[in-house]
Amino acid sequence: MESLNRELERINNASSEKHEPLTFKEILRKIDNEWVIPEFQRNFVWDIDKVILLFDSMYHGYNIGNIFLWKTNNKLAYRKIGGKESMPINKEKTHTYILDGQQRLTSIYGVLTGKELYRPDRVNPIYHKIYFDLNKCEFISEKQKIEKYNDKTVKKLIEEDDSKRLEFIEMSQIYEENERFPEKIYEELSDKLEEQEKNGEITPDKRRAFREELKKKKQQILDFIKIMNHYKIPQIVELTNSLDNVVTVFERINTQNIRLDIFDIMVAKTYRKIKYNNKDYLFNLRFAIKKILYNGKEKLNLDPTQELTNDSSLYDNIDNVTLLRLISICLNSKKRIALQKSDIDILNAQQIQENILKVRGILNQVKLYLSSNLNLKELDTKYINNKILSFLSYVFTKEDYRKIDSSQLDKWFWNTMIFNRYPGAQLQKIEDDVEEFNKGKDKFLEKIKDNRGNIFNTEFKNKKFIDARYDKQNNLYGSLILLLNSLKPKDFDGKIEVNLTDYIGPKNKDNKHHIIPKNSSAAKKLKSLFEDEKEAEFVINNIANISLITAGSNKEHGKKDPLSYLKDHEEDSNFYGTLETHLINKEMYEDLKNERYNEFLEKRTKMILKKINKFCKVNEEDSLGPNLE
Secondary structure, X not given: OHHHHHHHHHHHHOOEEXXXXXXXXXXXXXXHHOEEEEOOOOOOOOOHHHHHHHHHHHHOOOOOOOXXXXXXXXXXXXXXXXXXXXXXXXXXXXXXXEEEOHHHHHHHHHHHHOOXXXXXXXXXXXXXXXXEEOOOOEEEEOOOEEHHHOOEEHHHHHHHOHHHXXXXXXXXXXXXXXHOOOHHHHHHHHHHHHHHHHOOOOOHHHHHHHHHHHHHHHHHHHXXXXXXXXXXXXXXXXXXXXXXXXXHXXXXXXXXXXXXXXXXXXXXXXXXXXXXXXXXXXXXXHHHHHHHHEOOOOOOOOOOOOOOOOOHHHEOEOOHHHHHHHHHHHHHOOOOOOOOHHHHHXXXXXXHHHXXXXXXXXXXXXXXXXHHHHOOOOOEOOOOOHHHHHHHHHHOOOOOHHHOOHHHHHHHHHHHHHOOOOOOOOHHHHHHHHHHHHHOHHHHHHHOOOOOOOOEOOOOOOOOOEOOEOOOOOHHHHHHHHHHHHOXXXXXXXXXXXXXXXXXXXXXXXXXXXXXXXXXXXXXXXXOOOOOHHHHHHHHOEHHHEEEOOHHHHHHOOOOOXXXXXXXXXOOOOHHHHHHOOOOOHHHHHHHHOOOHHHHHHHHHHHHHHHHHHHHOOOOOOOOOHHXX
C-alpha cells in the first residue's frame, strides 16, 4: 500500500514531464543557452566511428533514445557541452542539467557547430568533422579515403576542387544561417562557371550542363537537409529537488551503466568559492576527502586547491558515501545522530573545509577504539561496516566522550558485530540505539540484549558448530575473524604477530589458515566421519578450523597434517602460549596429535563461544542461549 501511495503521489505531482521532441536547431539553441553537464558526469569519450553511427541512425529515422534532463533549484558545478573545465556554482544563473544523453548531445553539437570538443585523455581539443556523401548516401569522416578518386581523403578532394563541396556535405554548414548553405556555394560555383566561359575555358553548352548538374546537387542537398530537420529527439525533464529521486532516476536510465551516488552530486554541489586564510579558493570535495583520510607522515596541507598523492596505501579505506555520512555525523550531531541523506545534503563547502581537522580527530578516536578492540591498524570498511562506524563516530563527537563507560560501549560493539544488530538499511534502529545510549547505562544495556539471533547451524544433523564457514562470507564469519584478530595471534613459530590489515589486497585471504588443511590426509579422515558430503565440507571450512597466520606459513603448510607442521615448534619455550593466541589449549593439541579431529573442532567451537560470552554478556543475569553457556 505504501508503494502504491508513493507512485500515486508521483503521478499527482507530475515530477517527470515529457516535453515536445526537439529538432537539431532547437537542441543547439538549448545547449548554447540552458543545458549543461553536471560535474558528476564523466567526460565526453566517443570516437569518430560512434559519432558517424549516431548520425547514420538519425538519418534513417532510427530511435536513438530519450535525453533526460534535471530541472532543479539545486545549484551544481557544471561543464558546458564539450567544455574543458568545470565551472563553479553561479547563484545568479539557473541551468537544466543533462542526466542522460551527454555523449549523443555532445556529438551532435560538435558536428553541427564545428566547435572544439575536449576529452580527458587529450591535452588539445578535438574536432569531429563529418561529411555526407551524396552519391553513396552515407556519412564519412574528413580523413575517409574515397576509392573512386584514387583514395584521396575528403579533405584533400575539397582542397583540390571546391565543387566537391556540393558532393560531400560538411555537416556544420547546415545550421550556419549566415552561410546560406547550399545556396551560397551554388552561386559561387555558378559564377566560377560564368568566368570560365568568358575566358574560353569551357563552351556555353558545357557551362549549362555543369550548372544543371550543380542545380541537381543543390536540390539533393536540400532534400537531405529536409530529412535531417524532420528528425526529432524526445526529451524527458525531471522536475525535482530530491537527491534521492535523481540518483534513482539516473541509475535506471543512464545508457552507460554508470553508478551515481550522493557523493557525485555533493562534489558538484560544493564546487564553489570559499574563504580560507582570508583568501578566495575554489573548493574541491575530492581533495578534502583525501585530507580527512590521509595517513601519511607528511604535514597536512589544508590549502583547498592542494591535491594529495594518489598512493592508496596512505589513506584509510572508507568509501566516499560512508565518509560523507560520517562527516555529517561529526558536524551536525547534537542529541540525535545525523544519518539521513538529507543530513548529507545540507553540508556545505565552507563547513567541510573549516572542519577537516575536527573530523580527522573524531575518526582518529574511532580508529583507536577499533585498534583496542579488534587490533586493527587502520579504518577499512572491508572489516567494519558503515553502521558501526556511524554509531562510533557519533559517540566520539561528544566533548565528554572520555567519561563514557567503556564497558557499555564494548558490549554494544560486540553484540552488534556478532549478532548483526543492523542488518540491511537499519538507520532507524541506529537512531533508537543512540536515543537509549544518551539516556544512560542501564536502559542502553537492556536495549542491546534485544534481537539476538541464533548463531548455530541448523542445516545439518550436527548442530554443534557455529554457522560461519570459510566459503560463505557472511557477517558472522567476518565478525569472528575479527574476534580472532583481536587476540593478537602469532605465527606458529611464535615470532610474528599476525594482523589482518597487513594483508589487505586481492590475496588477503591467504592468511586465513585451515588448521586441518583442506587437501591433507587429516581432512580426508575428518570428512569420512560424515555421511553428508555438504556437512563434511561445512565442518572442514567452519570458523572452528580457521586460524590467522602469515601468508608464507599458510602456503608452506598447505597440504600437511596438523601434527606435521606443528611438531617442529613443540620445543619452543612458549609453544603453548602461541597456541593460546589461536584459542587452542594443550588438551586440544593432544586431540590433533592423536587425530581426534572432530573432538578438536568441537572443543575449539566451545572456546570461541566462551569468548563470545565474555564479550557479549551485559551482566551476570544475561543469558545468550543454552548453547553459549
